Each structure stands twice: as C-alpha cells, then as structure tokens.
Amino acid sequence: MEPSREEKIWQVVFAIPPGCVASYGQVADMAGLGRQARLVGRVLSQLPDGHALPWHRVLRSNGQIAFPEGSERHLQQVALLQAEGIDAGGGRVAMSQYRWQP
DNA sequence: ATCATGACGCCCG
DNA sequence: CCGGGCGCCATGA
Numbered sequence: 057m058e059p060s061r062e063e064k065i066w067q068v069v070f071a072i073p074p075g076c077v078a079s080y081g082q083v084a085d086m087a088g089l090g091r092q093a094r095l096v097g098r099v100l101s102q103l104p105d106g107h108a109l110p111w112h113r114v115l116r117s118n119g120q121i122a123f124p125e126g127s128e129r130h131l132q133q134v135a136l137l138q139a140e141g142i143d144a145g146g147g148r149v150a151m152s153q154y155r156w157q158p
Numbered sequence: 159a160t161c162a163t164g165a166c167g168c169c170c171g
Numbered sequence: 172c173c174g175g176g177c178g179c180c181a182t183g184a
Binding site for chain 2: 079081092096097098099111115117118121123129133
Binding site: 061089090091092095098 | 178182
C-alpha cells in the first residue's frame, strides 16, 4: 500500500522546519504531485483532530496568508509565525527570506 | 454528467 | 495594484 496523496502532503508539511515557510505549490511539488497546489489547500483544510502539522508555515506563492485579513484563522497564523521569529506583518511574509529549501 | 466552490498558481493587459 | 482567464483536483448539489 503506497502512501496516498494526502499522506505525502502531510509528510512534506511536517518536514518544514520552524522559522521557515513554504508555498502550497512548493509542497505539492515536493510531494511529487506537480502543480496541484489546490489539493494541498484542501487537505490542510481537512486535517483530522490531534494532528501535529505546522500548517501555519504554508503560504501562497507570493508570501500572503491564505485567509482573509481579520479572520480568526488569519490572526492565529500570524501569531504562530511571529512566535517562530517570522515577520508576518501585513499578513505577508518575505518568501525570499524565509523560504524553506532542503 | 454539469456547475459551482475552495487554505492555489501563472500569465497577460 | 487590480482584474480576467485558464489549469488543476476533490466535493457536493
């Protein structure tokens, strides 16, 4: 039984180290799923309870947080990023500075 | 089967 | 910066 696409995505996200970020597209690519960034977003939106995935380290390709500014999710994500020393001011992160590249 | 929606991405004007 | 279009995939009506 080979890992499902979901499991591959989980594994990639889980591997993103603290203080670093990755884009949905990057995750999809690293999971061997090509340009299925959308699938990554869907999977992260339906994570089971009790997961330990650093979902907050996944952003849009331009460094923007995927949630509408002001929403609860958005605020939480900014807080989690700041807690790792990532400047997420304006709901935006400088990818060139924090991008994760193994 | 079709249509719309969604934590996306890239290209063009 | 702001729209509009197209590609991609899973879900649900």
